[in-house]
Amino acid sequence: MIFKPLVKVPCAILERGGKVLAAQRSEGGSLALKWEFPGGKLEEGETEEECLRRELQEELSVEIAIGDRLPVTDRDDDTRTIRLVPFVCSLTSDTIVLTEHEQILWLTPEELPYLDWAEADRYVLRDYFAYKGIDMDSFVP
Numbered sequence: 324m325i326f327k328p329l330v331k332v333p334c335a336i337l338e339r340g341g342k343v344l345a346a347q348r349s350e351g352g353s354l355a356l357k358w359e360f361p362g363g364k365l366e367e368g369e370t371e372e373e374c375l376r377r378e379l380q381e382e383l384s385v386e387i388a389i390g391d392r393l394p395v396t397d398r399d400d401d402t403r404t405i406r407l408v409p410f411v412c413s414l415t416s417d418t419i420v421l422t423e424h425e426q427i428l429w430l431t432p433e434e435l436p437y438l439d440w441a442e443a444d445r446y447v448l449r450d451y452f453a454y455k456g457i458d459m460d461s462f463v464p
């Protein structure tokens with residue numbers, strides 16, 4: 324078996340007024356124009372929560388309250404295993420300023436599956452629906 328480095332990526336499922344924030348990755352980089360939850364790679368010496376606060380400040384210029392940690396999802400590419408670590412979060416600051424993403428949308432849970440998500444996020448969505456007690460199969464075609 325080939326050993327691949329494990330890269331932890333804390334990400335935020337930001338809730339506000341019954342909606343959830345989805346963010347579209349920019350055109351240039353990896354997973355271009357795919358939708359994701361804001362967050363990013365854990366740096367040396369950081370806790371998952373510290374990483375999440377730093378990334379949300381860098382990417383959206385917001386402060387957050389961090390709630391429940393959902394199950395992790397692993398995705399292998401050629402060189403590494405990406406481990407998504409989702410946290411249910413809320414905003415504690417008002418204004419969002421995008422610095423990296425193409426766009427963001429606030430969507431109801433039912434609308435979320437219709438975006439073109441990064442592959443691993445399909446599993447994150449499923450776990451989030453289970454957490455909310457929403458039956459995904461009742462509305463996803």
Ligand SMILES: Nc1nc2c([nH]c(=O)n2[C@H]2C[C@H](O)[C@@H](COP(=O)(O)OP(=O)(O)OP(=O)(O)O)O2)c(=O)[nH]1
Pocket residue numbers: 332333334352353354358359360361362363364398405407441442443444
């Ligand atoms: N933040 C975030 N990253 C995700 C999600 N789903 C998913 O596959 N990823 C991947 C994309 C990136 O490869 C990695 C997060 O790294 P990053 O946010 O620092 O993005 P990046 O473009 O600098 O990363 P890279 O692929 O160029 O190394 O995890 C998600 O929902 N949120």
